[in-house]
Structures are given as structure tokens and as C-alpha cells.
Amino acid sequence: xxxxxxxxxAGGTAIAVPSLAAILAACTKPGTxxxxxxxxxSEVRDLLSNPARPDNPVTLPVFEDPIPTDMPIEExxxxxxxxxxxxxxxxxYREFEEKYxxxxxxxxxxxxxxxxxxxxxxxSGQIAADVFFPDPSWIAxxxxxxxxxxxxxxxxxxxxxxxxxxxxxxxxDQGWQYTVPYTIYTTGIAYRRDHISDDEVxxxxxxxxxxxxPKYTGKVTIYDDxxxxxxxxxxxxxxANVNTEDPAEIQTAKDDxxxxxxxxxxxxxxxxxxxxxxxxxxxxxxxxSGDIVAAAIYYLPKGVPxxxxxxxxxxxxxxxxxxxxxxxxxxxxxxxxxxxxxNFMLDKTNSYNNFINFNGYQTPMTSIxxxxxxxxxxxxxxxxxxxxxxxxxxxxxxxELTPEGxxxxxxxxxxxxxxx
Amino acid sequence: MRxxxxxxxxxxxxxxxxxxxxxxxxxxxxxxxxxRLYWPSFAAPATIWLLVLFVIPFYVVVSVAFxxxxxxxxxxxxxxxxxxxxxxxxxxxHRFTASGDVGFxxxxxxxxxxxxxxxxxxxxxxxxxxxxxxARYGGKRKGLFLILLxxxxxxxxxMRIYAWQGLLQDDGLINKGLIFIHAIGSPxxxxxxxxxxxxxxxxxxxxxxxxxxxxxxxxxxDSSLLxxxxxxxxxxxxxxKRVTLPQSKQAILAGLIIVSLPMFGDYFxxxxxxxxxxxMFGNLIDTxxxxxxxxxxxxxxxxxxxxxxxxxxxxxxxxTKRAQEQP
Numbered sequence: 001x002x003x004x005x006x007x008x009x010a011g012g013t014a015i016a017v018p019s020l021a022a023i024l025a026a027c028t029k030p031g032t033x034x035x036x037x038x039x040x041x042s043e044v045r046d047l048l049s050n051p052a053r054p055d056n057p058v059t060l061p062v063f064e065d066p067i068p069t070d071m072p073i074e075e076x077x078x079x080x081x082x083x084x085x086x087x088x089x090x091x092x093y094r095e096f097e098e099k100y101x102x103x104x105x106x107x108x109x110x111x112x113x114x115x116x117x118x119x120x121x122x123x124s125g126q127i128a129a130d131v132f133f134p135d136p137s138w139i140a141x142x143x144x145x146x147x148x149x150x151x152x153x154x155x156x157x158x159x160x161x162x163x164x165x166x167x168x169x170x171x172x173d174q175g176w177q178y179t180v181p182y183t184i185y186t187t188g189i190a191y192r193r194d195h196i197s198d199d200e201v202x203x204x205x206x207x208x209x210x211x212x213x214p215k216y217t218g219k220v221t222i223y224d225d226x227x228x229x230x231x232x233x234x235x236x237x238x239x240a241n242v243n244t245e246d247p248a249e250i251q252t253a254k255d256d257x258x259x260x261x262x263x264x265x266x267x268x269x270x271x272x273x274x275x276x277x278x279x280x281x282x283x284x285x286x287x288x289s290g291d292i293v294a295a296a297i298y299y300l301p302k303g304v305p306x307x308x309x310x311x312x313x314x315x316x317x318x319x320x321x322x323x324x325x326x327x328x329x330x331x332x333x334x335x336x337x338x339x340x341x342x343n344f345m346l347d348k349t350n351s352y353n354n355f356i357n358f359n360g361y362q363t364p365m366t367s368i369x370x371x372x373x374x375x376x377x378x379x380x381x382x383x384x385x386x387x388x389x390x391x392x393x394x395x396x397x398x399x400e401l402t403p404e405g406x407x408x409x410x411x412x413x414x415x416x417x418x419x420x
Numbered sequence: 421m422r423x424x425x426x427x428x429x430x431x432x433x434x435x436x437x438x439x440x441x442x443x444x445x446x447x448x449x450x451x452x453x454x455x456r457l458y459w460p461s462f463a464a465p466a467t468i469w470l471l472v473l474f475v476i477p478f479y480v481v482v483s484v485a486f487x488x489x490x491x492x493x494x495x496x497x498x499x500x501x502x503x504x505x506x507x508x509x510x511x512x513x514h515r516f517t518a519s520g521d522v523g524f525x526x527x528x529x530x531x532x533x534x535x536x537x538x539x540x541x542x543x544x545x546x547x548x549x550x551x552x553x554x555a556r557y558g559g560k561r562k563g564l565f566l567i568l569l570x571x572x573x574x575x576x577x578x579m580r581i582y583a584w585q586g587l588l589q590d591d592g593l594i595n596k597g598l599i600f601i602h603a604i605g606s607p608x609x610x611x612x613x614x615x616x617x618x619x620x621x622x623x624x625x626x627x628x629x630x631x632x633x634x635x636x637x638x639x640x641x642d643s644s645l646l647x648x649x650x651x652x653x654x655x656x657x658x659x660x661k662r663v664t665l666p667q668s669k670q671a672i673l674a675g676l677i678i679v680s681l682p683m684f685g686d687y688f689x690x691x692x693x694x695x696x697x698x699x700m701f702g703n704l705i706d707t708x709x710x711x712x713x714x715x716x717x718x719x720x721x722x723x724x725x726x727x728x729x730x731x732x733x734x735x736x737x738x739x740t741k742r743a744q745e746q747p
Contacts, residue, residue: 123492218609265612267695410711415524417707419699
């Protein structure tokens, strides 16, 4: 997007957003009705109050047919991607552009820093994109609001060819009507092995307790992310349901996190693991598997071996897992080309290159032998970052909460962030 | 304002009143004719600016605070006051006023009410000394000194705070220096939520705004007044107290207002140099605005902060008015 375009669009939305809302609001009291054209208030309420769970698989409503298979690829198109920052290897854009050079294709990328911001921009119409990278907890809302395009499976043969069966019919999108997988990850504990030995971490009854240990005062970081961090505190307290909406359980987790901050002066960060731990600023912290792999691949200062970084994830299962997705948005103008892009990213070579050369996040492909990733791709000290299919059997997914549940979690987080 | 119509009346006393109001104004001194809206039009840019960038956005903030959220929990401002709901506002207020755990916003408010006055006072003491020196003893180099004072602003605030992060790290220069002079035995964790670090950050970030108005005022103090004070037998301290200080009172107030108002809303200094243990009011707003579905709460906090800020502002306006009334 050129600077001029950006300014025009930014200015346009700044004016359009409040005025459009004002016009709509002028008719009826805002907030009443389903707020979604084509869906009744009760349909929306049902979907929101019964969010998808592994034991409650959801088939999302579809409001239109996928594009036909014989639809021609758009010529001279600019494919708009809306993705997390630093989450896709830029070389792949160029390869895609070269592959479709006959069609004069270009790729433009816009990024967001956290998914809530991404959703806000997509749902308010501030961003128009062909491809978007959300996580499963947002899919139901995006479908009901008719912001996504259904997928034509014939145009995406790579999914069936290369991907784990778990992702060919996921519980959050039965029949993969809208979504294909992008990355998978676990959330465990990352630590500096030059200060903390592997045995030390695993010697705790429940290794999450290491974050609470005053021995590491000043050297602890936890994610500035309410779902991940409260979720981890729930697991530390033996509450296995990381999507609980029980106020008493949330309070237990919240009080324990306040105790953690009090005991260790822990700091809430997003870059604490991938950027600050390699600098030795933090010694231990809650961590996404991909973050610590990225830390080992790109962020360690010269001369520091990757073996200084360690990662623990419960090998017996029961730890937190997650995955990100690729979806097509209605606001994009190039649905056919967007299908090509999805299939391109699902290709086993492209997907693997993105993982090992750039973002550190594994993809759920059958062609990747998890056992063979160490030591060639992943340093031996980080072997527990490898995601294996069995984690998805009993892993703790952070999934969509009901609006009431979100309010309970948010209030707990407000208290943690306000400081004692 | 009243003199101009009178002037035109004296020019043409027999003219009917209706026409007179439409008649071009005549400047009494120059005799130049001005259209009726000529002078008021000078206020138009500022009026439009205020309307577009303050009054309307402020109404949106109020509408968000008393509004609701949509399906995606994005803010859904309610523009019709008859639909406003004060529930979120009252809940948010409750987080300050309720006793026990429910009032969990109170510590952050108390910290803000301590950090900001302390930091403003330190700004004043340090800033006054610097401004005084430059104004009285800067001589020909006054301009150079001023440029040097402003020069840190050529570098982004973020970069400068990152530099502080480096200095304050466990193995940073500050700890190394303090250990070298045996002031401390082992490194201090300056960045782990320490009030002193946050206050230092606030002082560092805002002190130039204190120095500039003080310099402007002190530079205008007539040195012959100081000489007169000394001639009349006052000691240097008495001269300062009875001549210089009273003349710089307005600048002191202005400086305090200029630095403390933004400090009350500051959140990034604590974000970058503190932790949740040193959260301030601005951090409460920041957390709410980034939280899912909490925009009405964030807007409520903004309104509360505005009310809070009116107290020092009101004092400043009153003091200024009083100073003008004095002969």
C-alpha cells in the first residue's frame, strides 16, 4: 500500500466509522437485535453461548456457495494479506509473485500486533484483505458476521495431501468450511540453561511453580496476554479447564498471579521470550514454543550457543496448545487468487520453509517427522518445543468464551494490570 | 467591541438601525472599511480546530462511555443521550471507591497522585535552577544553551527511554557505577517496578517543558530591580525571595500545569521503565482500551481523569486571574 493510499484510507475510515455508526444508531437503540444481517438474534446467541469445544464440535453457518472451481484467476490483482507482525517469511511472497507472474500478481501485507486489534480492524471494516490469520476462538463470530468466504476444497488439494487428520475436520470448523491451519504451538516454560538446569525445572512437583520461585526475582517474565497467563495460572493451580468461566476459579488464578508478581517482580511482556531472554534479561518465563525457537534461530547474540535456551512442556500431556489459521475474507477482491495463495502456503515445501527459515512455528504436516526436527532444525535443548499430534488429544486449547465469561476474565486481568 | 458601532452611529446618525447592522465597520483610526464578519473570522481556524479535534471527539468519548459494545465487542457509541447507560461508568467508579479487593483501581490512583506531584516538584527545582542560570548568566550563549536544552527532543522519546533501559539494567552503567563507588553491594533491579525509576522517567521526559516557560519569564526580570533590592540592603536570598520569585510565580504555575497534566495521563513511561507494581492512571486506561469489549470502561476512565485534571487547572486559572487583577 503506498503512503498516499494509506493516508487516504486512514482518513476515509476515520470519517466513515463514526458517521456510519451514527447513521445506523439513529434508527434504533444501538446494541439491540443480532447486529448481524441474515442471522437472527437467537441464532447468534446460541452460537456465542455454546462455543466450540473438542467435545462440542461446531458446524458454522454458511450463507453462500464457495467460488466455482472453473473461475479464472484474477489478472493484475494485488492480493492483500492481513497477518501478525513477523509471522510469514517475506521470501515466500516473492516466490508466489513469480509463480503467478503470468497473471501480474502482487502481494501486499498489512500487520497487526495482537489478534484483538486484528479482529477489531476486520470487523469494523477498517481493513479490507483477501487472507486473514486468526485463531479458532474467533471463527464463530467471523462466520456469523459473514466476514469470511467459504472455501472451495477442490482448489485446496494440499490440505488433504499433507496435513494431520486432526486439521481436516477440526472441531471449531467441522468440514473445514472456512479455515485451513497455519501453525501449531504449545505454551510451556522457557528458561536460560546457563542459570537454571533442566533438572531444576523438572524437579518441581508442578514445573509451572518455577515462575513463582523468589529465587528468580527480577528474572521472570509472563505474557502480557490475558488468556495465556491466566490460563497458565489455572494449570498451576490444578484447574485443567483453561476455558473455565467459574468466577471462583478465575479468582484463584488471579490471586496467584498477583502473588507471583509480588514474589518475583515478574514483568508482563510480549517480546520477553524471543527478544529479551536471548539478551539474558530474563531467565525464566511462560513461553510459546515458537517464540523460544525463534529466539534460538535469530535473536541470540553472536557467539552465544543455542544450548543456553531450554523449554519445558508436560510430556505426559495436559499442557496448553494452540493453532493459528488462514481464512479468506469477504472484503478481499480476489477470491480465486486467494485460494491459490492458501494452497501455496499449504504446500509442504513452502510451509516447511516458513517454519524453519523464519517464524519458528511448526506446521501440522504429516511430511514433518517431529522426531527428525531435532537436532537439524531445532536445537536439542529445545526438543520439547516439537509439537506432536498426541498433544492435540488432551491438550488445553484456549477457546472462545461467552461474553459473560470474557467479562470475568477481563476484570481479573484489569486487577492484575492495575497492580496491587 | 462596543466602540465600533458607536463610531458608525456618529458617522451617520440619521441612518435607520436595520441597515446599520449590515453596514461595513469603519476603523476609527484608519478609516478602513471592514466587512461585518472580518474580525470574528480570525477566530474561525481555532474554532474549527477545537470543534473537529476536541468537541466532536469528546462527544464520541462520552458516547462510548455511556454506550455499549457490538457483536465483536467493539465499542458501539450511543449518540442519543436518552439511550445512555451509566452502568459501566458506575462499575468503573466503584473500582476506585469500593472497599477491599473490589476497589482494586485505588492503588494505581494513589500512586499517580504521589508520582505526579513529586515528579513535577523535582522538575520545578531542577528546571528553575537551570532556567535561572541560563537567564541570568547565559550572556551571549543563551541561544546556544536553549538549543542544547531542546536538543534531546531531536531523538525520539522512545529511543531515549530505551537508552535508559540499557543504563538501568542489572549490568548497566548505573549499577556498575554505583558498585564502583561502593554505594551498593550488588546490582539493584531498577526496572522491576520501582517508584523511584518511574518518577525519574517522568522527570526526564517532561523537564524541558518546565524549563522553557521559566526561562521565558526569568529572562524578562529587569536586572535593575535586583540591583535595587541589593542596594536597599537585601541579602541575595532575600532578593531572590522578594523580587525574583514573585515575578516568576506565573511561570512556575504554568510550568507545573504543563508538566503535570500530561504526566497524569502518561502510561508509556511506566510501560517501559516500570511494571504492574507501578501502574498509574494512564495504564488503567491503556489496559482497558486494549482489553476485549472494554472500550466503554476506558472511555469512563478518560472522563474521570478529565474531572481530576480540572482541579489543578481551575486553581491555575484562578491564580492567573488574581494576578491580572493585581495592579
